[in-house]
Amino acid sequence: MVCYGCMNIQPKLDPHGEVPLYRQLFEYIAQQIRTGQLARGERIPATRELAGLLGLNRTTISAAYEMLEHEGLISGQVGRGSFVTGARPAPAAGIDWNALLEHPDAPVSAPPGPAGETISFALSRPSRDLFPLDEFRASCEAVLARRDLADILQLGSPAGYEPLRRYLLEEARRGGVAAPGDDLLITNGCQQALDLIGRVLLRPGDTVAVEDPIYPGLKNLLGGMGAQLCGIPAATAGMDPVWLERALDRDRPRFIVVTSNFQNPAGVTVPLPARHALLDAARRAGVPVIENDAYGELRYSGEPLPAIKQLDESGGTVLLRSFSKVSFPGLRVGWALGPKPLIDRLRQAKLAADLHTDQLSQAVLLEFAESGRLEAHRAHVLRAGAERLAATLEGCRDYLPAGTRWTHPEGGMNVWVRLPEPLDAGDLLARAQREGVSYLPGRYFAVSRTEPGALRLSFAGLTPDQIRNGLAILGKVTNAEQAARSAEPSPAMV
């Protein structure tokens, strides 16, 4: 009798592993049976036979077979050997995960990345090549040498690692952004701060005023909480105060999320008069302002403007900042600065959500900042960012079709491009990817208004050469499409 089972029993066992060999073999064969590699009714080798084939002790094989038998996966018949009886049938009433997980709105997710070598403008994140690894190592070493290392490893406070919290609060006070009654909470980046704010402020059916366009992370977060989004036009000069005022009146949003500097995706900064106007409108309506300022430290040119938080004397603004964009996004440390009653509640929500932010990263980033390494790195990032931004703007000018418009950010990581009609950035993406360049089309960022020609160019992760080459390709693709479109007879001619 041919032993078919032998062909399918070729386990990779680790004789030095912690799990005993018989258990490893059991797991392996059980897996083969459950996945159908060993079919129901198939004979499995006798213990002696398999021991010889695998070079194992026969008692090891016997122990594994016993477990398989116990699990109902095989059964022995006297004189005939052992046979696969198959995995136990699933019980009638299982869990219908799809029904349980039914969800009205599927979250917006980015398109699948292109295959092969591609110049990708799709990700708004810093360049890995700029990470100051030696300075990071030095900061870690300093933390590892600290006498209070054990305290860093112990369960911490939901408010954050106290030395970092104090440092950030003092910095905020010195910079004039912290009001006397303010407090500060450390979060896992700005994203978690927004999440916690949603948790403590949103009630079912609430509306939130956000920029239109806005990055998908915020859309998904607020949409996932059941909020209605009210998009305020923001593509050319940041959130428009006149539209905001109208929306406050009409939609009575629960709060406003505004990006003061280098907005994602548009790259734009709210001018000073608009900051005042936004604030006045929010104050009149009694609506809190959430100032999302993840990119504020990345100004390549022009003068810094006072934060909206700084201009607000009414205590109605919360400022969100982060180490992620200016240092290491893999370390999730950001913070919320605002009126104490709100921060108190955010701290309770933080405790419920995940106890506290990772303390190793908090301690390392504090050391990185206090030692001056962060500031030195920032200077380096600013030089690189200025070059990359310049290359992007030049590339837009040199390569994109006539009639294309784009924003002129003074910092950050993103430029917002609007191709002329009838070009559709979504339709063009597949072709661009085939040619070796990728980006996110405007629909990923749209709240109420979709501009088919819009797309985001995230330039910070690319070198100036990659940027130029990428835009040359994008120019080729878009110009070709424009030429093809204008060669088509217009519908009225047919």
Add this chain to the structure above:
Amino acid sequence: MVCYGCMNIQPKLDPHGEVPLYRQLFEYIAQQIRTGQLARGERIPATRELAGLLGLNRTTISAAYEMLEHEGLISGQVGRGSFVTGARPAPAAGIDWNALLEHPDAPVSAPPGPAGETISFALSRPSRDLFPLDEFRASCEAVLARRDLADILQLGSPAGYEPLRRYLLEEARRGGVAAPGDDLLITNGCQQALDLIGRVLLRPGDTVAVEDPIYPGLKNLLGGMGAQLCGIPAATAGMDPVWLERALDRDRPRFIVVTSNFQNPAGVTVPLPARHALLDAARRAGVPVIENDAYGELRYSGEPLPAIKQLDESGGTVLLRSFSKVSFPGLRVGWALGPKPLIDRLRQAKLAADLHTDQLSQAVLLEFAESGRLEAHRAHVLRAGAERLAATLEGCRDYLPAGTRWTHPEGGMNVWVRLPEPLDAGDLLARAQREGVSYLPGRYFAVSRTEPGALRLSFAGLTPDQIRNGLAILGKVTNAEQAARSAEPSPAMV
């Protein structure tokens, strides 16, 4: 004319700070005005006068005054000098944070810690003194030396740091807890896994079946999400399957959270037959089981039992585990293992909540585990834990009043004590704290049933000597109270 303002203008300026001196001075005076230190109508020194007093350049003072005037905080009158005009009046409609933050249920929080030297049984966390600092440092060094360090610092995947995720999934497969269709998500400890599960599964008004008593972190989390808690008695042998079955029938909970090993606060482990019975009941009702197993690795005696997840062939169980209790709670890394449709949704929720778990800690803990240091440390923790548990049980026997009952855990960090009637652990806490010992009374853990005599002893953070001394004190306090109570005439006698 006396310059009253001079007395109140004594700023601490930092000439080497990033903020220009004039701006620092502006901030300082603005603050003095806003807080009333400089009253409306008060004259402020002439620029020349203040320049002399502070040893600053007169142009610095002028620039600061200009800003103050621009902000409407001071005004100059020709020939008379400048005067405080007061902070702009707060707008009529500010933000009423208290109204915005109105919340039906204030979260349960632990009582304030006692002052001075206290033996505290209040915190369920490992001992700081047991942290293997050199092994932790060595693990960090290994990560810092890695060639892919920059990838660790870059923005990561919401699923978790892939090498760690793969390692944990393989461990789970080798241990037999992962079913073929399972996937694994890294979270910020078990707490975040529970949070994400609540987000994707709970609808308004849903009920969740939990153990009664249960740790406050879970009560706060689910309560904060608006869930009704249905407490299943669990103080003596873990969640009771008969009660669970009844609750499934009557309350139709959305899901069940069960602690299979060394439950917090009761310390008890669900016996094998009860695991099967719980699972059968849940399967019949089509209700998912969330197996919270933060303490499972801390078994000091007895044989490990298969996880409920392992017994469940219907794919209806999610297993939550964590590095926190067995290594460093300050590093927030746990994971959820379960059916792919659920894990997919949890990953989306994780992305919305905070993008991903901190990657530095994930990489360090992977190194700590893969190098065998975790297992060596665990052996050390198990020895210490066994001693501490033994000291706790002996202390209960030797010192607590006759009629006291307590659980006999085989691992974990907690023993559940029930003092005999009429003793009230809540009432006794203040006295115990005065005598130098602290604990959490039962009401912090109660879901539906309050036992006035109940309290949790968290022993893992204390040495055997501290445990014995602490229980001797607790014995003194409780015995004294019992004696006083029995000396009182009973109501029927009056």
